[in-house]
Amino acid sequence: MRPRRRLRAWRARHPGVTRVLALAVTVLAGALVVVSLVLPNRAENLRLAYFARIPVEALMGAVVLTALPRRPRLVAAWLGGIALGVLTVLNLLDIGFNQYLGRGFNVMLDWPLFSDAESYLEDALGRAGALGVVVAAIAIVLVVLVLSALAVVRLSGVMVRNRATTARAVLVLSMVWMTCTALGLQNGGVPLASESTVRMVEHRTDLLRQTIRDDREFARTARADAFGDTPGSQLVPDLRGKDMIFTFIESYGRSAIEDPVMAPGVGRTLQDSTAALAKAGFHAKSGWLTSATYGGSSWLGHSTFLSGLWIDNQNRYRTVTAGDHLSLTKAFKKTGAWDTVGVMPGVQKGWPEQRFYGLDKVYNAFQLGYKGPKFSWSTMPDQYALQAFQRLEHSRKRDKPLMSEIILTSSHQPWAPIPKMVGWDRLGDGSVFDAIEKAGNNPADIITDSTRSKEEYGKSIQYSVTALTQWLERYGDDNTVLVFLGDHQPISRVSGNHASRDVPCAIVAKDPKVLDKIAGWGWTDGLRPAHNAPVWKMSSFRDRFLTAYGSTPHPSKR
Template identity: 65%
Template sequence: MRGWRGRYPVAATVLAWTVTGLAAVLVLFALLMPGKADQFHPAQFLRVPVEAVFGAALVLVLPRRPRIAVSAVAGLALGVLTVLNLLDVGFNEYLGRGFNVVLDWALFSDAQAYLQDTFGGSGALGIAILAVVLVIAVLALVTLSAVRLGNLVARNSEVATRATLVAAIVWVTCAALGVQVTGVPIASEHVALAVQDRAHRVRDTIRDEAEFRKIAKKDTFANTPPDQLLTDLRGKDMMITFIESYGRSAIEDPVMAPGVDATLTAENKKLTGAGFAAKSGWLTSATYGGSSWLGHSTFLSGLWINNQQRYRTVTAGDHLTLPGAFEKTGDWDTVGVMPGVQKAWPEQKFYGIDKLYDSRDLGYRGPKFSWSTMPDQYALTAFERLVHGKKHDKPLMSTIILTSSHQPWAPIPRTVPQDQVGDGSVYDAIEKAGKRPGDIITDARKSKEEYGKSIQYSVTSLIDYLVRYGNKNTVLIFLGDHQPIARVSGDHASRDVPVSIVAKDPKVLDRIADWGWTDGLQPEHNAPVWKMSAFRDRFLTAYGSTPHS
């Protein structure tokens, strides 16, 4: 290298300053990087970071070896913070919240499974390798950049001292006067605030675990005798059905709403023609953009379960769930139909589900539709063939999770004549003719359009099933588990999802007449909004259950 520098001094100087400039840009980017995609604009990076001022002052007074060690440690820490900020960007984009360093590591296995279903095994492996390389590169480059800049400051101590002093004066002045550019303060303490915020998140997470354990032990209906539970629904065949990612945005967003609203209107006419009626409202989900099981468990348990830690806590206990309440009476057989479950599911016992039909039990021989193991129409047809259509001594309490509206919304199934569903082979041609995930996953407009179509398909499949196979004793509760990802629902969308109760027996809906819900399948904009965790107790109370906490 020294020989090369001697032969090409100009090129060596240009290269050295270029590398130094890139190192400075990288460190400055790491110091100012936000955790949300919509915050990436020029003003965010035209700031004076106080951490850089303190860092420069420190390396100016340190001997060579301590200086290099401090620079390396600081660079590595800044690299780790950059990786966490990148995770924040991704989590905010998809789940509407930042990355939780205590709880969210478990979600990476689910992310890997999602990528494999969406892009295939090779594509998922490639993305995983790229992610690992990116993390290593960020850690190495930020660390090396910090060391290089530290050495530069030490070699040019006189100039660096003046520059540091000027930067400190500018920072103090701007901080005191509140100087801003397009609403962004010039004086930045971004890293200090980010570290403080993460420390608070860790502390709050640990504290929340202890508090939630106490909350989960309290249950208004824990000791209600079986003969005092759900007395006004005896003899009814109950269905609780979750539609994946069916959120408020599907009904109110200008891109998705026209198609979804038209579908809800048409399906409501089908119901009315078949003698059914419906009432609908809004529930605020405990999750957003994903982690559907948090929404399921919140709705069914009556507890606010907004993270994996709470989920593990509640499912390890014996808190009464809606299916469990029906099971406890002894007057219903409880069944679960869950095509998204592809391995052992120990939560079955917690939920009070006597018999579970997962993706391996439904007899499907057709193609997967990206993440979704089978079309909703097939899952409901299998439910009729294996459970509902068979003779049973007791009414059924069925919990069904429909998955065709799961992202990335490509390819989407389409409805086929009922007598052609068979073992699902009919869907081969439909899957092959559908759009590929890569065609829409990076395009927000296309994602919105295809998401809306998937909701239309899921709602249509469910109402078609109810009209065809429902009877005077059928009661259906269906709802979304959460809003779709922020790229589809919007950066500041609510967490509300629609919920509907459908029945032929007018007495069923008379019991909730005081809820203020909208008639039909489409809740009005100003219909009541409850936390999803409030539904269980309201429902149990409305249908004759006596509290015994």
């Protein structure tokens, strides 16, 4: 007996069970469709009030499907179900992106980020764990698409077989929906009448148009530069003879300084480091910059800070780094008065951006001589990276001063395990960190716990700041000028769902003339910016810095 005949025979023998099962499947199909139609795209909105709404799209769909002949109805049901599944997946992606990057998913720009996410998962969970997450994610997408299509097909068949009941239900619910809309009725602050899917489709369509338009407009903007045609002799004349160091600390955001969980420890570190630097003759001023990115995509923060352009998506990044816009680091190279170098322990493949940043030489993760263990995503502890910079470049005798760009990665999520400071003379090839890494936390234990994530994140920032300031105490001299800042805030699980995008920035020097040049900025003395210190867009720093240190604008034309 064929399976279909066996099924019919089983139904004939068990009519009661068959009716119950059929009803249960129909109810589940209806619930799936309604949930998909009212699903919010932010994690903080995943509460009952959002799912207790009447979606107008369901009423419209019921009218269309019951009016169509059988064959067109089946085609419409399948296509509509798949479309509903796609929208559900996009909403789920929005939830994830909002949690990690503080913005929704852009279907035109964000696909390359999945390879970065897979690499991060491999570092945090191991190869097997990352593979399991990827397989599970693919399976979830396929299941959502298939179940959504089957649910709509199932409901369309039920509605056609019960046209009269369906018509009455649609009429009543439509009246209820219109009444709720007219009176603005709400449940827990959420409107009872929903049209979220329609609005979401409109939003995504508008976003596509904006992305296409932004790509063209930004290309024109990037060609215009207030200092684009400034001769090298007229760039940063007031810093001639200084060893310049621009350093980004991964995920060093305002939350590290002001959140009640992280602030006490980070605040003590900044206070102690300010005092230690003052004892060594260094002084600092600090303020706030609003980053173009949040939670990740650090390269967007780096390029925004150094280019003077607002680079908040991958298209903008590709456009500016492929062009000739003057980056802050390239300005030093253009003078001919500095050697330029980059220390990039997070770079593990070809990096063509070296030309845009004007770096004569770049040391990636494999060129710093490190033989110790990785610390999750971070290829090496910041202390080692700084010591390698000292050994390979900063200690060398040269005819010119040195301009350096250094990326410190130890405070990259998942903040487990975290390195610890060791004696600078014990660093060697980094093998000294083996025992520290083995004794550290398991990333999987930290990722799932918001409070522990905050605590460990704060510790990682303390470590990075300590490593950097100790290096400056140890190896800086009268001609050393350090500019260091965070590239973005940590993810919302640590910084909060509505955290600002502000990051601290500090300029440190022994020569009082260096800080005198920025006296008019209103920045706070020391490494810890005051709560009410000025807040500028990160993209404004380049021009302010170039102007403060004597550069003469010569605009390039579009």
